[in-house]
Amino acid sequence: xxxxxxxxxxxxxxxxxxxxxxxxxxxxxxxxxxxxxxxxxxxxxxxxxxxxxxxxxxxxxxxxxxxxxxxxxxxxxxxxxxxxxxxxxxxxxxxxxxxxxxxxxxxxxxxxxxxxxxxxxxxxxxxxxxxxxxxxxxxxxxxxxxxxxxxxxxxxxxxxxxxxxxxxxxxxxxxxxxx
Amino acid sequence: xxxxxxxxxxxxxxxxxxxxxxxxxxxxxxxxxxxxxxxxxxxxxxxxxxxxxxxxxxxxxxxxxxxxxxxxxxxxxxxxxxxxxxxxxxxxxxxxxxxx
Numbered sequence: 001x002x003x004x005x006x007x008x009x010x011x012x013x014x015x016x017x018x019x020x021x022x023x024x025x026x027x028x029x030x031x032x033x034x035x036x037x038x039x040x041x042x043x044x045x046x047x048x049x050x051x052x053x054x055x056x057x058x059x060x061x062x063x064x065x066x067x068x069x070x071x072x073x074x075x076x077x078x079x080x081x082x083x084x085x086x087x088x089x090x091x092x093x094x095x096x097x098x099x100x101x102x103x104x105x106x107x108x109x110x111x112x113x114x115x116x117x118x119x120x121x122x123x124x125x126x127x128x129x130x131x132x133x134x135x136x137x138x139x140x141x142x143x144x145x146x147x148x149x150x151x152x153x154x155x156x157x158x159x160x161x162x163x164x165x166x167x168x169x170x171x172x173x174x175x176x177x178x179x
Numbered sequence: 180x181x182x183x184x185x186x187x188x189x190x191x192x193x194x195x196x197x198x199x200x201x202x203x204x205x206x207x208x209x210x211x212x213x214x215x216x217x218x219x220x221x222x223x224x225x226x227x228x229x230x231x232x233x234x235x236x237x238x239x240x241x242x243x244x245x246x247x248x249x250x251x252x253x254x255x256x257x258x259x260x261x262x263x264x265x266x267x268x269x270x271x272x273x274x275x276x277x278x279x
């Protein structure tokens with residue numbers, strides 16, 4: 001008998017897998033980016049089914065919102081076109097695809113066979129966001145502060161890397177002043 | 180009630196799609212998106228295990244993974260812009276200066 005929980009899980013999971021496969025099939029990067037947004041939104045639904053409201057909200061705000069906007073912005077900034085397909089090596093096709101199939105079937109068999117006893121109820125996680133905030137600022141205070149330093153370094157690195165090389169903007173104004 | 184293994188298989192499928200995209204795609208931005216897909220698959224298994232064992236630390240780890248992914252996306256996309264500015268291409272086959 002299918003419970004509502006299982007039906008919702010399968011629906012969100014189907015959207016996830018369809019979006020992931022679509023990301024591989026599409027040739028234009030903007031289509032891949034939009035299907036990745038669909039995957040992330042469906043994953044937020046899975047997190048809600050597990051009871052992780054905090055993570056679901058973060059998934060929508062940070063991943064589907066901020067990071068994907070960055071991706072779409074860069075795709076449009078660089079005016080990325082349809083990618084050219086190049087011929088892959090024949091060894092990869094002959095050995096890689098059967099090897100990957102065998103490996104994934106093995107992993108799925110082991111996971112389904114040996115960890116199938118535990119079941120996860122709807123909203124199984126006990127923690128409201130308040131508890132998570134408490135943990136974040138007591139037990140995980142040092143990692144939290146280290147990640148803030150990491151973000152700071154990333155911001156500075158991104159600004160340095162993406163800004164124009166110093167020679168070209170320096171030439172323009174000085175020449176104008178001389179003229 | 181959904182068995183824990185279903186969540187693990189779904190996260191494995193997402194991770195495998197990410198690896199496949201990383202290997203077969205030729206556009207550097209799409210390769211980068213495949214990495215994000217892999218991170219999402221790992222996040223799902225973190226949350227599923229956290230719910231299974233009633234340990235909240237799993238969600239904190241997902242938070243840290245998201246922070247690292249955001250930092251990585253910012254720096255990576257800046258690198259992509261710098262590569263495009265010097266090489267005028269997004270195709271990874273044409274960025275082969277270090278290749279023998």
